[in-house]
Amino acid sequence: MSNQKDTINKVRSIIQRSSNIVFFGGAGVSTESNIPDFRSSEGLFKQERSAEEILSASFFKKHPKEFYAFYKNQMIHAHARPNPAHHTLARLEQQGKLRAVITQNIDGLHQLAGSNIVLELHGSVHRNFCTECETFYSIDQILNSTEPVPRCVQCNGIIKPDVVLYEENLDEDIIDSALDFIAKAEVLIVGGTSLRVFPAAGLLNYYGGEHFVLINQAPTSYDFRADYVIYDQIGKVMSQFI
Known part of the structure; x- marks a missing residue:
């Protein structure tokens, strides 16, 4: 736990210094809002x-x-409400630190929490x-x-x-915009995703910034690429970044 605490402190410091952060999230961001x-x-x-x-x-x-x-x-899940992860991201955007949220989720909770720049891949x-x-x-x-x-x-x-149903293609304009945000980001935070859904997960290959942070409850195939890996609930971790 001490190592995880140190990692969280390091990431918090990076976030405090940065004004070019992009967040990429999956289903794990919404499970804490009781969405399966x-x-x-x-x-x-x-x-x-x-x-x-x-x-x-x-x-x-x-x-x-x-x-x-x-x-x-x-x-x-019309009665679902944003959790600490959604609220933290909205605050980071308001502080001028977060450039965009790129999400695989379809529930609209990021917007409900107050995020304005949300790219909904699905x-x-x-x-x-x-x-x-x-x-x-x-x-x-x-x-x-x-x-x-x-x-x-x-x-x-x-x-x-x-x-986007199975057998359908993702929106090309949204993909292009997501690629642009990821490619230009200084800090990329990836959270609540197994990174097994393509082509969405493949977008991370375009990141060439300084700090790649990965937060998930279980290991992923991208862990070795990340500069910081935290195994825990996304909301619990994100709430410690501000």
């Missing part, structure tokens, strides 16, 4: 039916009713669009829909969440 992780021992991939299959573009097209039954029950449950006319629908409109498959009031088209 796909790949943890109690995550969604342990469900009876494959979440990967249900959350695929082809399944959505063929079985929208079954998709929405799973999606509303398992993927939307989209957001808070944005939904008609597949025919692209009319926008909020998360409340989806949750309050009495139909098994929410449909557009304008054209009766099926509404699709603005999340």
